[in-house]
Amino acid sequence: MTTTPPSPVTTTGPPSATTAPPPLTRTAHGPWQLVRAELRRRPAARLSLGVVAFFALLAAAAPLIAALGGWGPDEFDKSAVDPYLGGLPIGPLGGVSAEHWLGVEPVTGRDLFARVVHGAQVSLLIAFSATAIVVVAGTAAGIAAGYFGGRTDTALSRLMDLTMSFPSLIFMIAMMSVARDVNRIVLMTAVIGLFGWPGIARIVRGQTLSLKHREYVDAARVGGSGPLRILVRDILPGVAGPVIAYTTLIVPGMIATEAALSYLGVGVRPPTPSWGQMIAESVSYYETDPMYFAVPSLCLFLTVLAFTLLGDALRDVLDPRGGGA
Amino acid sequence: MILYLGRRLLGVLGVLVAIAAVTFAVFYVLPSDPAAAACGKSCSTDRLEAIRAHMGLDAPLWRQFADFVTGIFTGRTLGTGRYALHCDFPCLGYSYENSQGVWDLLVDRLPVSASLAVGAAAIWLLLGLSAGVTAALRKDTLTDRVLMVGAVAAASLPVYFTSVMLIYGLIRVTGLLPYPQYVPFGTDPLSWASNLLLPWLALALLYAAMYARQSRNSMIESMAEPYIRTARAKGLPRRTVVVKHGLRAGMTPILTIFGMDLGGLLAGAVITESIFGLPGIGRLFYGALSTGDQPVILGVTLLAATFIVVANLAVDLLYAVVDPRVRY
Numbered sequence: 001m002t003t004t005p006p007s008p009v010t011t012t013g014p015p016s017a018t019t020a021p022p023p024l025t026r027t028a029h030g031p032w033q034l035v036r037a038e039l040r041r042r043p044a045a046r047l048s049l050g051v052v053a054f055f056a057l058l059a060a061a062a063p064l065i066a067a068l069g070g071w072g073p074d075e076f077d078k079s080a081v082d083p084y085l086g087g088l089p090i091g092p093l094g095g096v097s098a099e100h101w102l103g104v105e106p107v108t109g110r111d112l113f114a115r116v117v118h119g120a121q122v123s124l125l126i127a128f129s130a131t132a133i134v135v136v137a138g139t140a141a142g143i144a145a146g147y148f149g150g151r152t153d154t155a156l157s158r159l160m161d162l163t164m165s166f167p168s169l170i171f172m173i174a175m176m177s178v179a180r181d182v183n184r185i186v187l188m189t190a191v192i193g194l195f196g197w198p199g200i201a202r203i204v205r206g207q208t209l210s211l212k213h214r215e216y217v218d219a220a221r222v223g224g225s226g227p228l229r230i231l232v233r234d235i236l237p238g239v240a241g242p243v244i245a246y247t248t249l250i251v252p253g254m255i256a257t258e259a260a261l262s263y264l265g266v267g268v269r270p271p272t273p274s275w276g277q278m279i280a281e282s283v284s285y286y287e288t289d290p291m292y293f294a295v296p297s298l299c300l301f302l303t304v305l306a307f308t309l310l311g312d313a314l315r316d317v318l319d320p321r322g323g324g325a
Numbered sequence: 326m327i328l329y330l331g332r333r334l335l336g337v338l339g340v341l342v343a344i345a346a347v348t349f350a351v352f353y354v355l356p357s358d359p360a361a362a363a364c365g366k367s368c369s370t371d372r373l374e375a376i377r378a379h380m381g382l383d384a385p386l387w388r389q390f391a392d393f394v395t396g397i398f399t400g401r402t403l404g405t406g407r408y409a410l411h412c413d414f415p416c417l418g419y420s421y422e423n424s425q426g427v428w429d430l431l432v433d434r435l436p437v438s439a440s441l442a443v444g445a446a447a448i449w450l451l452l453g454l455s456a457g458v459t460a461a462l463r464k465d466t467l468t469d470r471v472l473m474v475g476a477v478a479a480a481s482l483p484v485y486f487t488s489v490m491l492i493y494g495l496i497r498v499t500g501l502l503p504y505p506q507y508v509p510f511g512t513d514p515l516s517w518a519s520n521l522l523l524p525w526l527a528l529a530l531l532y533a534a535m536y537a538r539q540s541r542n543s544m545i546e547s548m549a550e551p552y553i554r555t556a557r558a559k560g561l562p563r564r565t566v567v568v569k570h571g572l573r574a575g576m577t578p579i580l581t582i583f584g585m586d587l588g589g590l591l592a593g594a595v596i597t598e599s600i601f602g603l604p605g606i607g608r609l610f611y612g613a614l615s616t617g618d619q620p621v622i623l624g625v626t627l628l629a630a631t632f633i634v635v636a637n638l639a640v641d642l643l644y645a646v647v648d649p650r651v652r653y
Binding site for chain 1: 340343344347348351352474477478480481482483485486489493497585589592593595596599610611614615617619622623625626629630632633634637
């Protein structure tokens with residue numbers, strides 16, 4: 001750990017310099033310029049950005065894109081499965097054909113392309129919303145704890161410790177199984193979001209502690225800015241870099257959590273598709289119809305991988321403490 | 326040191342009571358009828374009455390909670406008169422689904438979960454740390470790249486996917502390993518290990534990947550410290566420098582996550598245990614979900630929280646051993 005105070009990568013702050021020895025001459029100062037430079041340097045990160053954008057687009061325009069295939073996610077196609085083979089899809093690779101681009105589900109004959117696209121929407125919607133909750137709550141708590149200190153800090157830090165002591169997955173499963181008859185997507189978002197905030201709150205708290213006695217913050221204080229104005233105008237931009245980087249690193253965890261909950265059958269309820277739930281349904285077919293198992297698994301794997309690689313790249317440029325990488 | 330320990334133990338107790346209160350509130354407030362929920366799907370009126378009496382649902386909520394907590398320390402009698410059912414110390418409630426006390430159920434299943442967690446932890450520490458240290462020492466070489474790309478990829482695979490692939494590769498196709506069946510360590514250590522090897526690998530792969538990433542970062546950081554240069558300058562063998570000076574200091578952040586992970590796993594790897602059909606706490610929990618066995622769900626949650634909190638305490642105490650700069 002270096003002793004030089006972390007420098008905020010911001011336009012309102014002092015001239016920025018990264019503490020890690022810069023691998024290339026960085027004349028750019030804005031965070032976006034740094035990000036762009038890093039993306040140019042790292043092909044893997046560029047590719048990851050592409051994958052992330054692809055799946056985000058898929059999720060956002062799910063009904064439109066799925067309509068291209070001509071099948072709805074819940075439409076049965078009995079003609080695509082073979083009743084004499086226990087309902088296995090007819091044709092090679094799990095029934096891939098001009099009609100069904102990624103094949104069909106065994107037994108029901110539902111179109112896999114339509115389901116995986118709609119599944120992307122559900123999985124990513126939950127993951128992104130939960131991330132939004134975590135980031136907003138975590139940033140707010142971290143800034144408040146770091147800036148106000150004293151009792152606020154003690155209380156919030158205790159709350160962080162307590163939240164982190166919860167066996168989160170077990171607790172999430174338990175809560176999801178107890179609460180019934182509500183909107184599962186909203187409930188799941190809330191439950192997942194409930195346990196993720198302390199991580200980012202700790203990072204923001206540390207960053208705020210190092211920012212709050214900077215000259216420009218003192219200047220704002222002397223200039224008569226109220227605490228709220230200082231927090232929003234002076235501190236928030238300073239913590240924005242690490243927050244953006246960690247947001248990207250939180251998303252894969254959220255996607256995986258959603259998938260795990262749905263896999264265990266306490267997440268979204270059928271017929272709503274989500275990747276985890278599709279994997280759970282297809283797991284018993286992994287030998288007889290590998291395509292059915294591979295499609296949602298591959299989507300989940302690629303998305304999580306791409307977000308992680310992208311997050312790593314962003315952290316290296318945006319987090320002043322560096323990832324050490 | 327003793328003062329510190331006392332203070333920490335008090336803190337642990339406080340956290341546990343808080344977690345118990347939150348968990349209790351979730352299970353007794355969220356469902357419309359906790360007794361019906363605990364009774365399960367086919368529930369006779371008489372049985373429902375008994376459960377109602379046992380749970381003491383007429384009493385105010387704080388009273389129910391106080392009784393529950395007291396029961397953990399002293400044991401208690403659930404219900405009165407005709408419905409009286411004695412629940413020995415430490416009373417975590419009664420599973421109507423299994424007709425057994427929750428504590429007894431947990432104690433029955435704990436060896437399985439503990440075997441799974443400890444074996445997997447040993448493998449992932451070995452794999453993860455060696456990969457991480459190797460990558461750190463060969464920073465920016467091809468070895469480093471390959472190891473780290475492999476680690477990110479492995480960390481992105483969900484455990485249920487890895488498990489299925491391992492079952493397919495090592496059982497179905499090659500028949501190298503038996504389908505896991507739990508054999509107690511005391512009965513036959515060799516068979517215990519060979520049966521658990523597959524679940525260990527499935528679980529360890531995911532964690533090893535995370536530990537490889539983490540240990541690479543902290544190794545790079547600690548190898549840049551001035552005392553490493555001093556140790557090298559003194560002419561110490563490279564091995565000694567890396568292991569005794571570099572790794573030892575770099576271990577602190579690893580230890581923190583290790584405590585959390587191991588604590589969390591001791592109370593059951595829900596997915597892994599269900600996939601491999603291992604009769605551990607995780608599977609007990611999973612079974613309790615489908616039958617709505619609330620007392621068991623509550624009990625497992627509390628046990629898991631206890632493990633996490635205690636593991637964290639143990640880790641904090643271990644810091645002083647690993648890192649001589651830490652004093653309490």
